[in-house]
Amino acid sequence: MVNVDVLPGISTLDISLVRIDYVPNGVNPPHTHPRGSEILLLVQGTLYVAFVISNPDLNPGDVFVFPIGMIHFQFNIGKTAAVAFAGLSSQNAGVxxxxxxxxxxxxxxxxxxxxxxxxxxxxxxxxxxxxx
Structure with missing residues (x-):
């Protein structure tokens, strides 16, 4: 996770970044970011990602956007590890x-x-x- 607490130089830029590594059947449980929207880029593996109201499968190169405050999750439905990067529209989006x-x-x-x-x-x- 790179946010203002880890890298003070991004203060006032309204950005943060996180790399997420998922083991097979790994899950990032339902959560929300109260102070920022999220854009998720899958670079390896296959993830099932969703708001509470959607259910697309992501494949490498796919991008998914979670609006600010929307409850969402990710679940590795593949047989191999999955890697994704999430950018957030806040220097401290919260979770x-x-x-x-x-x-x-x-x-x-x-x-x-x-x-x-x-x-x-x-x-x-x-x-x-x-x-x-």
Whole structure:
């Protein structure tokens, strides 16, 4: 990851860059960037990438854009490693991993809220919270 914390010289340029290496079946879980859009370039392998509302497969050379704040993920569906580069329109785009934010919050979100929001029983919610 190259952002303003790692390379102060990019301060005020509104850019950052990350290289992402995926093992076979590796996943970058559902997350969002609250302060920047992302453009992802796949250079090796095959990824399944999506917003919550789409599902294209990426092949080397393909590019995918995730608008600011849109929940998205990547999953290596290939048999070999995959490598991608992501550029973000912010020197510090931030990242919020959805499962961590919901089930790993401190203090925890009320059990009744999560039970109703995800249509799960309380034991399942307790189990998910215990994983974080």
């Amino acid at each position: 919020i991993t959805i499962a961590n934010a919901v089930f790993g919050s401190n203090p925890p979100i009320n059990l009744d809220v999560l039970t109703k929001a995800f249509q799960l029983d309380k034991n399942t919610v307790k189990y998910l919270q215990s994983r974080f």
